[in-house]
Amino acid sequence: MSYRLGELFCGPGGIAWGAVNADIGDPKFRIVHQWANDYDASTCATYRRNICPDSPQTVYHEDIRKFDMNKLNDIDALAFGFPCNDYSVVGEQKGMDGVYGPLYSYGVKALRKFKPQWFLAENVGGLRNANEGKAFTKILAELRESGYRITPNLYKFEEYGIPQARHRIIIVGIRNDIDVVFRVPSTDPYRNADNTCRTAIEVPPIPENAANNEATKQSKIVVERLKYIKPGQNAFTADIPKELQLNIKGAKISQIYKRLDPNKPSYTVTGSGGGGTHIYHWDEPRALTNRERARLQTFPDTYKFEGSKEGVRKQIGMAVPCKGARIIFEAILKSFAGVEYPSVEANINE
Template identity: 25%
Template sequence: MRHLELFAGIGGFRRAMDLLTQDRIMNFHCVGYSEIDPKAVKTYCANYHPNEDGEVAMGDIVEFTRDINNIKNLPDFDLVTGGFPCQTFSMMGRQAGFNEDRGQMFFHIIDILRERRPRYVLLENVKNLKNHDKGRTYMRIKEELESLGYNVFSDIFNTAKFHLPQTRNRLLIFATTEPVPDNFEEMFTCDNVANTFEDVCAELSTSNYATVNDLLMKEVAPKYFLSERIKPTILADGSANFKSRSDINMIIARPLTATMHKMHRACQDNYYSQDFIESRGSVNPVKTMTKEELAKLPIRKLTPEEAFMLQGFPSAFALNGRNAGVADGSLYKQAGNAVSVNTIYATLYFLITNNIIHE
């Protein structure tokens, strides 16, 4: 199946399809990709080498779709994927939605769909999109797709249900021009997809971690450890105007964010004490120590490699990006913006094995 990856980032959709091809579930071939961030493109190219296969590097989707001939001249494709920009819909952002330029990116997907009408579409965004503007934003998206002849289905998918230890709730939207069973709206749920994946995941090529202890490295560079000065701030439970529970050593990680390199409090990001890491979780000082005592321990943040692994990528993907000249701050951003590979794999596996997607 020929695939066009929009808002590609570091290629989470593509990675899932590469693994499905490797597992002989279905053969996928990427014909082109769009990505505006040059650092993300570096990581993408360092891992997939798209130029060697003659794939179309679309670049900025706004500029690309400005000329309809660019869309017409794309190679044939059956499936479009994209994690279109979500900051305008996120609870962490201003929730400006379609009123901000980044919120308009969805309509450039529509430009491509209107002209080429591929059979399948799979999109990802933040959980809050479903309820943004009292549900009107999602209904606009659904109506735009339906106006092009697509049947549209969606649900909230939690990464933690797909053998990646990260609580990450994301909206997946699947649309197709092909006929589906009458009860497909009830079929297409996170729980059904997760149950199908659970039955077979041990035999598949996807990552498989029960907790973060399965992927935390015991020895890392000193730069990843928190300084004595910053530890009290990271561990603080907030201020008079903002209270939070800033725990460390979470065995199921908090959602990775694109801004994790900025070092938020431990209520937003993920930090681990060295004794917890070395004991693979059997020693957890959080249970016995005060915040002041914890601040005296060696505590570190995730490495970029670990962040990539929490999203279902091999650690080598981060290393390849670094070797291509991408700095840690950008690698963290890329991991935080990525789709979770296992979630996409499981969703496509479910759609394929239920004969919803077929070649």
């Protein structure tokens, strides 16, 4: 069974890569790209280049609020990583009251229009707390009312062998009239995985001709400051001379000038980059290149991102880790194929 996948808010293709590369050893069960949509032109160009180079017309660069879904072909599955700006712990957590909060409703609209057999929806862990938890409750209720049995779970991707501490709520839904039960894949098979950021970035070495690998020009003061910051420390926990310290009043975000600990997974890769929020190398006094960041998100080195250096950084930071997505899609395929796999109870009570 080939499942034709439609994707809203598709980003650069982390979810899509996981979907089309999902392999359960039975060629009858696979996922194929059908169409995708995103509001950012460079992001769409990245997706076309890497996911569907032979059918670029199936990626629609349009604002979802003005997007005519009637022109889309039928699908068997839907994925939507709806924008998380208003649910993020880093932001102000406006939730439903923000610009991005209500955008999940277009995923609901697509479910009701196309009635796919299953769906995967993704958002940040902070979604549970937005609007005192009311936003999450409302979203789950609307997904259920669309005709789906849902399994929401907070996935900690570093526990699945991904070289990055990245926590995301992923909701898998299966249409009510289909006798298939999805179970959350267990982390046990990945318990001994070498998912340190050093291994991710250095093994194998990044090819010299790899795309998106240009270095960030660091100012002299940043280079000097980083010399005093040890692996795992940030600008506020390190012993830095007074003239190199940051004069910040109020909240002190822990990722400011934070160096990676080479013996652990990376901290969360984000789309931002100003004011010391790049991810910083554990040894060299510099920020990571976009290609190094892409490795932490498990994109293959052959995956070329389109757009400006800053735009590419944002694309990489907004993506779902490719190999993390693949694990979940393979669990979905196994569920439909009737193949047993190690599983655990969902950690979010509906």
